[in-house]
Amino acid sequence: MTAKFLTFSYENVTRYGLLHDRGITDLSRLYGDRWPGLREVIEAGALNELATSAPRLVDFREEDIRYEIPVTNPEKIICVGVNFPDRNEEYKDGQAAPSNPSLFIRFPRSFVGHKEALIRPPESLQLDYEGEIVLVIGKAGRRISQENALDHVAALTLCNEGTIRDWVRHAKFNVTQGKNFDRTGSIGPWLIPFTSEDQIRDIALSTRVNGEVRQQDRTSRMIFSFKKIISYISTFTTLVPGDVIVTGTPTGAGARFDPPVWLTPGDVIEVAADGLGVLRNSVVDEDLT
Structure with missing residues (x-):
């Protein structure tokens, strides 16, 4: 059975654990003195060790915990834009696919965990979804070759790279604002x-x-392979354990409908991928009281 590592909170205490068919083993209770969180587990190269040797205890039931994003304190969250052929064609600018990936940064606070509600802010009704696969870096590296790129990957997860569409056009040449409203995207489940x-x-x-x-x-149709993405990013910045790379979304986001179809309170979004599970979130309006 595939190991599923999660970060969760119970009674306002953040923990990490292993989800199995009977419940959740609280790994932070067993190993927290050595590794305070999953980022430290990854940095120690201990993820596979715990996957095979950690006991399958039932410390918590899944329905009693609150999912957090799996790596709560990454040094970097780097996102890739326009990484599927049909997605490039959506721009209708007549340009061929670029030779290098488009990149932008997101902050951890802009994401919530599995089953948590995405927040539609009062500044805009244009909350959109983007389902993506996530690489989590396990070994540090700079100027990593494509040949060796996958040696630096520790784990995989999913992302709904939620976006406030009109705010990605608030300035001349960046998307940072529309990609970083608090709690507009999600990462997980595990x-x-x-x-x-x-x-x-x-x-x-x-x-x-x-x-x-x-x-x-x-993923076989991606413009930029996982190897290319890792190699390219590591050219200009050192990748370190726990870094999160969000690798691009297919065509079909709400902005591309005519007229656009934005997410509204009560909607449920599910991002699914072979072998990785389903990341599920609802939508609510921000509570300003």
Whole structure:
């Protein structure tokens, strides 16, 4: 059975654990003195060790905990834009796919965990979804070759890279504002240890809104491979354990409908991928009281 590592909170205390068929083992109770969180587990190269040797205790039931984003304190969250062929064509600018990936940064506070509500802010009604696959870095590196790139991956997870669409056009040439409203995206549900290239070569990725499939594609069709993304990013910045790389979304976001279809309170978004599970979130308006 594939190991599922999660970060969660119980009675306002953040913990990390291992989800199995009987419940959740509280790994922070067993190993917290050595590794305070999953980032430290990853940095120690201990994820696979815990996957095989940690006891399957029942310290918590899944229904009693609150999911947090799996790595709560990454040094960097780097996102890739326009990484599927049909997505490039959505721009209708007549340009071929670029030779290098478009990148932007997100902050941890802009994400929530599995089953938590995404927040539609009062500044805009244009909350949109983007289902994506996430790489979590396990070994530090700079100027990493494509040949060695996957040696630096520790785990995989999913992301709904929620976006406030009109705010990505508030300035001349950046998208930072629209990508970083608090609690507008999600990461999770858990970390799946990375084992081999076969695990990610041809993953089916989809996004459903209220049960309707809106996005659907496969990683074998990405413009920039996982290897290329890691190698390119590490050219200009050192990747370190716990860094999160969000690798791009297929066509079909709400902004591309005519007229656009934005997320509204009560909607349920599900991002699903082979072997990684389903990341599920609802939508609520921000409580300003």
